[in-house]
Every structure is written in structure tokens, then in C-alpha cells.
Amino acid sequence: MTLTDPTQTLAALIRCPSVTPDEGGALTTLSAMLAELGFTNDRVTFSDTGTPDVDNLYSRLGTEGPHLMFAGHTDVVPVGDAGAWTQDPFAAEIINGEMYGRGAVDMKGGIACFVSALARLIARRGAPAGSVSLLITGDEEGPSINGTEKLLAHATAKGEHWDAALVGEPTNPDQLGxxxxxxxRGSLSGVLTVEGVQGHVAYPHLADNPLRGMLTLAKALMQPPLDAGNERFPPSNLEVTSIDTGNPSSNVIPARATARFNIRFNDIWTADSLAAELRGRLERAAGENGLRQGRDPVRYSIEFSDRPSPSFVTRDTALIEALSAAVLEATGRSSSLSTTGGTSDARFIKNYCPVVEFGLVGKTMHMVDERVALTDLEGLTTIYEVFLERWFDSVRTG
Incomplete structure (x- = not known):
């Protein structure tokens, strides 16, 4: 296998069935690639109560600063209905200029391109004058408990320090660049429970339908809007994702209703300030009786998740400019700088160093027939190689 060819490096990784939390040989394969480039590998397994053990990899090339981290994951989501795939999801078949396979886009493709970019840079001008590390987890698609967060702490305890980080998640909606x-954005989930009184639908005066109170409280959660956004982020948004009574009968008023919701929030809020805002809204709305004339205030409780994700924005000019310039040089496109989308492991990394994310086009991630254009693999490899050169040069001279 030629490490300078991202098609070959990606094929080797796809052929490892690393469905989370199984390592599937992916970290072993990646370790061998990195060792060939001169990296020192640290393979570590983390455990926690109620969660599966997860293998992780931390590899470093060089001993001096400046120090750039590339972060990602080799675990992939399940293939779903394997019979619906037109190609074997772990065979890395190439059809009409595209490589098929689970993880091709999310995100073994990004890892393969970074490895090949490093191999090309080393072959052309030697290893960077500093250090490059790869922090790779097998738990990003799972509960994210035994992965990046613990691996960062583990590496830090051994004396590791980073000046900047690049996460290779697929960030491009339509085309590379x-x-x-x-x-x-941050993420906060919650569960709202409204208590009622069970009874017969023909005798509503003897019961108290919790759905009436739930509709009032759910409206208060969503209206008015939380904010209008700012120059860095779109408006925060709350979505009620389910309302349930556990009641299979049409002639019984249920005793309880439960609603689940999630908020994707910007840096106007913290998880604590957002929770306080929502508690205030519920308290004010509980006494409204538009749907419950003559009733006491709605009896309710609310619980928030104990692992919210904070919002963050990176302002490291050298990091952002080096990546933007690399994209422009390789593709001719000026990338938009965005904070949209879901959460990623960047939420853990930002506590240690400035971090940005850039990877492949994400159109087919998690889908049947996940695939990547070979031209995009070559393009991303070129971008990463130019970025590596530009970032190390800018940090040394800056």
C-alpha cells in the first residue's frame, strides 16, 4: 500500500468493520500506517459503568512545538439493511469514480486524506518543523463517554499540549470547499412531565387531562423565540421531539403526559442560563387556564440532561486563515465560516486548544450506499497538505 494515495489508505480503513463500539481492526490498521511515517503510537482502552469498553489511539510525530492535532474517529454507524446496499458496505468497491463503504465520508475518508497528506509532505520536504498528533477515538458514533474526552485527559496527564486542532468531520454540504x-451550537435536552388525574372521557369534570396542561407548557417553551441569533450564530431553536401518555385507550383520560425536547443554542446562552429561562417560562405559564378553566395551576416537573454540550466559537486567526487559504488555493473557492450543524468532538477539544473542522462532502453520511468521489479524496488530501505547510510556516514566523 502506498500511503501517499488516499484511495488506498481509505480502502484499507473501510475494510475494517469498525461499527461502534467495535474496533474492527481500524485502529490497528491506522497505527501501522502512522508507524511507517515515524509516529509513536499510544493505544488505550477506556471503560465506564454501563457503557462498552472503547479502544482509542493517540499518535505523535515530533517532540517540539508548534504542535498541531488532527482529531477524528474510526467507528462507524451500523449499515442498516445490508440488502439495500448496491455494494458490500465493507468492501471499498469503486464504481463510476466513487468509493462505496460505511465510513467513506463519516469519517474514515478524512483520516485517510490526512495520512496521505502527511505522507506527501514528508516525501516532498520532510516532517514538519514541530509536531503532529492524531487523536482518534472509537466512540464518536456511540455515547461519547469512553472516547475523545478521556483520551484528551489521558494525553494531557502525560504532558501533551497542543497549539491548534483540526477535526476531519465532513463539513461541506454540496462541494469540497x-x-x-x-x-x-450547544445542545441541551430535557424531559417535561405534566401530572393529571386519570378518568373516563365521559366525565371530564372528575379527571384532569394532562395533555391540556402539556399543550400550554409546550407552547411556552417554544414561544416567544429564545433569541434572534448574532453575527456568529443563527437563532437558538427548541424542538419538541415527542409527547407521550403511554395510553392505548381512546376513552380514558391519561394520568400523565411526558414531552421530550432538545435545544440547539448559540453563545448568547449557557446551559445553566438556558435552563433558568425555560424554568421561568414554565412557572409563568403553569397558571394559565385557557385550556383548563377553573383548574389549579398545572402540576409539572422538568429534568435536563446532565451532559449538555456548550456552544463555542474559535477566533484563532492563524488557524482559520491557514485553512481558508489552503482551500482557496486547492479549489478556488472561498469557504464560508460556519457554526451550523450538530455537535462533534470539537466540543471537547476546544477546552485544550483552538479548533476548526473541515472534511469531505457529507451528503451520503449514515446513508445506504455511503460513498465518496475519488476526486474529492484527492482534493481533500491536497487541501490538508497545503494547510499543514501553511500553518507550520505561519506559526513559526508569526
Whole structure:
């Protein structure tokens, strides 16, 4: 296998069935590639109560600064209905200029391109004058408990320090070069429970339908809008994702209703300030009786998730400019700087160093027949190679 060819490096990774939390040989394969380039590998397994053990990899080339981290994951989501795939999801078949396979886009493709970019840079001008590390987890598609967060702490305890980080998640919506992620919205989930009184639908005066109170409270969560956004982020948004009573009968008023919701929020809020705002809204709305004339205030409780994701934005000029210039040089496109989308492991990395995200086009991620254009693999490899050269040069001279 030639490490300078991203098609070959990606095919080797796809052929490892690393469905989370199984390592599937992917980290072993990647370790061998990195060792060939001169990296020192640290393979570590983390455990936690109620979660599967997860293998992780931390590899470093060089001993001096400046120090750039590339972060990602080799675990992939399940293939779903394997019979619906037109190609074996772990065979890395190439059809009409596209490589098929689970993880081709999310995100073994990004890892393969970074490895090949490094191999090309080393062959052309030697290793960077500094250090490059790869922080690779097998738990990004899972609960994210035994992965990046613990691996960062593990590496830090051994004396590691980073000046900047690049996460290779697929960031481009339509074509390579569309978008660089310079931050992420936060995420907070919650469960709202409304208590009622069970009874017969023919005798509503003897019961108290919790759905009436739930509709009032759910409206208060969503209206008015949380904010209008700012120059860095779109408006925060709350979505009610389910309302359930556990009641299979049409002639019984249920005793309880439960609603689940999630908020993707910008840096106007913290998880704590957002929770306080929502508690205030519920308290004010509980006494409204538009749907419950003559009733006492709605009896309710609310619980928020104990692992919210914070919002963040990166302002490291050298990092952002080096990546933007590399994209422009390789593709001719000026990337938009975005904070849209879901969460990623960048939410953990931002506590240690500035971080940006850039990878492949994400159109087929998690889909049947996930695939990547070979031209995009070559394009991303070129971008990463130019970025590596530009970032190290700018940091040393800056």
C-alpha cells in the first residue's frame, strides 16, 4: 500500500468493520500506517459503568512545538439493511469514480486524506518543523463517554499540549470547499412531565387531562423565540421531539403526559442560563387556564440532561486563515465560516486548544450506499497538505 494515495489508505480503513463500539481492526490498521511515517503510537482502552469498553489511539510525530492535532474517529454507524446496499458496505468497491463503504465520508475518508497528506509532505520536504498528533477515538458514533474526552485527559496527564486542532468531520454540504466549521451550537435536552388525574372521557369534570396542561407548557417553551441569533450564530431553536401518555385507550383520560425536547443554542446562552429561562417560562405559564378553566395551576416537573454540550466559537486567526487559504488555493473557492450543524468532538477539544473542522462532502453520511468521489479524496488530501505547510510556516514566523 502506498500511503501517499488516499484511495488506498481509505480502502484499507473501510475494510475494517469498525461499527461502534467495535474496533474492527481500524485502529490497528491506522497505527501501522502512522508507524511507517515515524509516529509513536499510544493505544488505550477506556471503560465506564454501563457503557462498552472503547479502544482509542493517540499518535505523535515530533517532540517540539508548534504542535498541531488532527482529531477524528474510526467507528462507524451500523449499515442498516445490508440488502439495500448496491455494494458490500465493507468492501471499498469503486464504481463510476466513487468509493462505496460505511465510513467513506463519516469519517474514515478524512483520516485517510490526512495520512496521505502527511505522507506527501514528508516525501516532498520532510516532517514538519514541530509536531503532529492524531487523536482518534472509537466512540464518536456511540455515547461519547469512553472516547475523545478521556483520551484528551489521558494525553494531557502525560504532558501533551497542543497549539491548534483540526477535526476531519465532513463539513461541506454540496462541494469540497463550501464550509469550514469554526464553532458549534450547544445542545441541551430535557424531559417535561405534566401530572393529571386519570378518568373516563365521559366525565371530564372528575379527571384532569394532562395533555391540556402539556399543550400550554409546550407552547411556552417554544414561544416567544429564545433569541434572534448574532453575527456568529443563527437563532437558538427548541424542538419538541415527542409527547407521550403511554395510553392505548381512546376513552380514558391519561394520568400523565411526558414531552421530550432538545435545544440547539448559540453563545448568547449557557446551559445553566438556558435552563433558568425555560424554568421561568414554565412557572409563568403553569397558571394559565385557557385550556383548563377553573383548574389549579398545572402540576409539572422538568429534568435536563446532565451532559449538555456548550456552544463555542474559535477566533484563532492563524488557524482559520491557514485553512481558508489552503482551500482557496486547492479549489478556488472561498469557504464560508460556519457554526451550523450538530455537535462533534470539537466540543471537547476546544477546552485544550483552538479548533476548526473541515472534511469531505457529507451528503451520503449514515446513508445506504455511503460513498465518496475519488476526486474529492484527492482534493481533500491536497487541501490538508497545503494547510499543514501553511500553518507550520505561519506559526513559526508569526
Amino acid at each position: 463550501d464550509m469550514i466549521k469554526i464553532g458549534r
